[in-house]
Each structure stands twice: as structure tokens, then as C-alpha cells.
Amino acid sequence: MRRCVITLALGFLSAFFCSLTAAADSQLPYYNSAEFTPHWLDSKSEELKGFHRIPSFSFTDQEGRTVTERTLHNKIYVASFFFTTCPGICPTIRSKLSRVQNEFLGDNEVRILSHSIQPTTDTTEILKDYAERNDIRSDNWHLVTGDKSDIYSIAKNAYFASADLGVKEAENDFLHTENLLLIDHNRNIRGIYNGLNNTSVSHLIADIQILKDERADSRD
Template sequence: MVKYTSIMKLKMVVFLVLDAQIYVMNWKKKLCNINKMIYLFIGFSISVSGCKDSKAKKTSRVESLPYFNEATFTPHWLTPGSQEEKEFHVIPDFTLVNQLGDTITNRTFDNKIYVTDFFFTTCPGICPKMTANMSKLQKEFKEDSTILLLSHSVTPEYDSIPVLQKYAKEKKIIDNKWHLVTGDRKQIYDLGRNHYFVEEDLGVEKDEDDFLHTENFLLIDKNKHIRGIYNGLNRASIAQLIIDVNTLKSEK
């Protein structure tokens, strides 16, 4: 009887711990949603206050975009060119290889705005839709040399240069406009999880060996700061991404 009671007490403790973890995770998600709602409200307020400017009204709901530096994507409003902005989180140096066999580094994107995602060529699920939406961005900014696209393979052991070349040809990807990159798996996963925060999984710890798979697109400015996260499967989100790219283009 004593042994049975002890087991029941242990089970109760386990259930309480699990309930507490779920409660914390739910509140983290709620706080994240609240932050995003505040971001949208601020953006709406700015766009209303500036409604007399018809040109600005057509290009963006806000005059500037927030900065992000961690996985909750809490917005930070900084002044471009300020010391605070200069010391803010940036995408670190990396060395990868694109579909042409060219070395691609952080320097490739100096003074460029770029949109980035993570995919793999044999993906039967979300990747085809993501690639289709990246193609829309390629078409939208085809003639603008200041806008680039960057897609990281999350299966670099399979996605070799010839495989990426074939994929690029099939998807009508413009070389040097849209870089499909492969390389060291550990480096790619580290970039995705620890620097782009691309998975955005609140409260879920991921081991470095866990498969990285997400529909998110990230918008990176000319100084390597994260300025937006978007659902790469959602038409409205892609439309907003295009607007936000134009906002960054006008940022001084």
C-alpha cells in the first residue's frame, strides 16, 4: 500500500511538471502574439498618421521596419545609423557554395537587401510552394540589383552543386540573383537556428542534429540585420514582404 501511494504521488508530480511546462509554453506564445499585435498596431498608427502622403501609402504601412535579435521575434525600434543599431544582432560570416560552384559569403550581400529561407530539393511537402513564392519575389525584383535571394539546403550531403544546378534550371532561377547554397551541414544549421532564428519554435528545445524544416522567410537589410519574418506559404504574407522590401529600399 505504501509503495502504491508513493507511485501515485510520483505520477502526480510528473503531471504537475508537464502541466506547468505546457502553461509556460502557452503563455510564451500569447506574449509573442501580443508583441506582434503591438507591432501591427504601431505600424497601422504610423500609416494612418501619414495617409496624406499617397506615395508612401502605396508602398508601405510603416515608414520603417523593426529589428529582431532572438527567437521570439520581439520587435525593437532603432534609428538606422545609430550606435545602438550598429551594435545590434547581425548575421555572422559564413562560407557556402552556390549552384554555379561559386563561393558565397556574407560579403556577397554587402549593401544588399536579401530574403532567405531553408529548403531541400527532394522535399515533397512545403518546399515547392516556398520555391514558387520565392520565384514571385525574383520576378518582382528581377531588375533590381540591390535585392537578392538566398536559399540554404538543409540536406547538403545530397544537394550537391550538380543537383542544385538541375533544380535551378527546372525552377527558372536566375543565377547571381537567387543563390541556392550547399556546404557544411553544421554551419547551415547553426546559421538557421542560432542566427536567423528561422524555426521560431517557442519553448521547444532543438538538438543541433535535429532536422531543420520551416516555411519561414527572413528579410535581411543592407547591414545584415533581421528586419522581418514571413510565412513562405501564405500569399498575404508574401505580399507584405514585397511591401517591406520596398520600405527598406527607401530607408536612409
């Protein structure tokens, strides 16, 4: 049975994901563009060799640790964008991501990667204080800061963040999105979810388990 969820928020299409569910098997699509058109590929397909992947990156988290793509090697992770002084959607998204954190506490295969979109003010010290005030566990949830151009470039060109706004933005335009992206152990985008919506986040949690099962099957 094909399951598709489309969430409307603030007058525009804010999140879309579609997964294929069968009685004995589940599969998630792959995405490679800002349109988030699903590509239904086998995890061993030759097409994946040249498919879109999150590129190399280097940021600093709330503990002062360097976080790169190697830190997340063979991990499943959820990518998001925020800033510590955000009074609007960020606290709601944070509470939803806390659900994800608590669901996979102690699971070495799952991580959350939240990028500050105000890196010049969100220093390591501020991120650490923010993490402590909001019960964010640094062992599986990285709040990262770094060069603004690097964060905005990877957000727009790799994660396709803010594409749902329907407005072309300049490179340094303020970036704000409620979307959460699910990245698999090969750094492929496998889902996009509305971080303001409980049902959408419940599907995210379920889809993380699908990727865990997919990873386990690939080891057999």
C-alpha cells in the same frame, strides 16, 4: 498606423512581423532573438552598433560560386531553408519566392538566399538542375550548400530558424521551417514572414521596397 500580421499554421505560431506605416513615412523593426520581439530603432541609432547581425559565412551556390557575407554586401536579401527532394512545403515556398524573384528581376540591390538543409545530398550539380527546372535565376537567387554544421548553426543561432516550432532541438536535428526572413543591407533581421501564405509574401515584397527607400534615404 501600426500594421501587425500574425499567421497561424499547423497549430502553432509560424510567422510574425509587424511594421509601422504612416502617411508619409514607413519603418520596419529590428529583431535580435528567437522570440522576434520588435525593436523600433532609427536606422542611425547608436544601439544598432552592438545589435544582432547575421555573422560571416561561406557557402557554395548552384553555379559553383562561393557565396559569403561579402557577396551580399550592401544588399537586401530574403533568407530561406529548403531541400531539393522535399515533397511537402518546399514547392509552395519556392513558388512564393518566385514572386519575389520576378518582382525584383534586374534589381542589383535585392537577393534571395536559400540554404539547403540536406547539403550532403544537395550538391552543386543537383542545385543547378533544380534551379533550371524551376526557373530560378542565379543572378539574384542563390541556392547554397556547404558544411551541415555551418548551415544548421547559422540557421538556428543567427536566423533563429525553426524557433516557431516551440520545441528545443538538438544541434543536428532535422530543420524545417516555412519562415522567410528579411535581411537589410547591414545584415540586420527586419522581418519574418510565412512562406506558405500569399498575403504574408505580399507584405514581404512591400517591406523590401521600404528597405530600399530606407537605404536611399541614408545616402542623402
